[in-house]
Amino acid sequence: MPMSPEWLAAAVVLLIVALGLAVGAVALRLWRARRDFGSDAERATYTTLHAATQAGRYLRGGLEPEGSAKAARHLRAMLGSPALALTDEARLLAWDGASPAHAATVMGLAARTLASGRSRISTAPEVSCAAAGCAATDCRLRSAVVAPVRAGSRIIGTVVAFAPDARAGLVSATNEVAAWVAAQAELAELDRSRTLLMEAEVRALRAQISPHFIYNALNAIASYILTDPERARELVVEFADFTRYSFRRHGDFTTLAEELRSIDRYLLLERARFGDRLQLSLRIAPEVLGTVVPFLSLQPLVENAVKHGIEARAGVGHISITAVEEGADAVVRIEDDGVGIDPERLRSVLAGHARGEHVGLRNVDARLRQVYGDDHGLVVETAPGAGTLITLRVPKSQPEHDVLPPVD
Known part of the structure; x- marks a missing residue:
């Protein structure tokens, strides 16, 4: 049965009211969140710390492909760059962001930093759509900051942040993120060392059991x-x-x-x-x-x-x-x-x-x-x-x- 004009008008009004209430609820939550943080600086601090916490969860296993791929998105958010890559000493571990064709150039960009241990800025022709075979008409990847991930005296990987223009702020921030990634990798190594130590101590306990107890137990059994x-x-x-x-x-x-x-x-x-x-x-x-x-x-x-x-x-x-x-x-x-x-x-x-x-x-x-x-x-x-x-x-x-x- 066709809906009468009166019913149709009432339905439209109800829909508008419902949408208005939903928009109002979202606006109220945003206003409360804004009020809770108080200032732009507080909100920026929260956003950065939240991203670091999320990335840290995925890097506790060290520089491995699966964890690095999940962490890269949060690291890119920390830097605000259009694209970011993570590498270890020999391979690309993760790419996150726009123009993924540029991922093919990452290890070439990282090679000098892996060899020297120094941060560097790469621009054209190394970072260009022509070099990457990128066909994106709106590509903004025209420069890259490559920062070493250092564990002790070893360079174990790099953080590569792409941008339209690698300014001093991005260079400093990328170096800090690379140092933070290195700290997570060292924590992962400590976790592995602790596990190995626990396994060694269990082996020591087993070795202690075997000569003393086993000999006496077998003698007791033999007596019966x-x-x-x-x-x-x-x-x-x-x-x-x-x-x-x-x-x-x-x-x-x-x-x-x-x-x-x-x-x-x-x-x-x-x-x-x-x-x-x-x-x-x-x-x-x-x-x-x-x-x-x-x-x-x-x-x-x-x-x-x-x-x-x-x-x-x-x-x-x-x-x-x-x-x-x-x-x-x-x-x-x-x-x-x-x-x-x-x-x-x-x-x-x-x-x-x-x-x-x-x-x-x-x-x-x-x-x-x-x-x-x-x-x-x-x-x-x-x-x-x-x-x-x-x-x-x-x-x-x-x-x-x-x-x-x-x-x-």
Whole structure:
């Protein structure tokens, strides 16, 4: 049925009112944003910092094509140039902006800066549509500033900013952006170094486990083969599960539940050796079992309690393990009533000045500080003849850390 003129007029009026309200809402938001920043300088500062933050997210992996391509758009916004390119030492990593045909000339423009380490301005004929094969009639790329990205004494890449006219302001700004990119690359290198260090420390912990514990565990199993074959078979299975978990090759993090399961196997094997001399008490709050912890962060602490606490004393020794929730943290405490540690010796161990005994404490302490900061290092309370209490504290929420599936 055709709409009457009255209805049509009413619909048009409603549409105009709706559009007016929408435009008014947008204008109000813009006015509020303008009012919040107050001045043009404040808005410019915010825009620059926002672009730097966004670019930094993509450069934390270093000068790689995928991250560089995403960061280039934000870097170009920081400079206000019509086009920008990023290179490493040998290739074009990213192009963002107008007239992409000019990307073919970037490595030629960057070659002298990569060789000399000095910023330079390129103009025609190096920067020209003829040289690039650019057919754009409105192309504004007639000059370029090439700035080195320097990591220490090495030139690891360049930032190339194109413009109609490379003035002094653009030269200075491009150099500052290149220095900022270099800082992000160095942070990425530090992250990689930290990861390699953590992997090396995990290998050191595994090496510590293998000679001392494996020899004693196999001797304990052998002692049951003739007297209690069924017990020997059970211990072999526990030994296999423990070593499979401890020597797995991948994954820097696991759950507290998995670490405690591994500790249970470890203590089962140690009790086969010590018998009633080794007494154990556990108090574990269910709400902390899913907490993410660095792989092999608890077992060295329990081994320290057995080896340097219980094994070194006469008579029965007791080990207590508790894990509870305290605010936003999961707190694990491992206490023994063994021979204790001289505090000066302990300080030397944790500072990395002493080798040999208690290396597990030092490695776990260093890894906790690397991952969570100095506030999360081990807290060790001890004295000769007074036993040892070790406290480990980790955040319950760690969405940035990946955990491998449980080991069956």
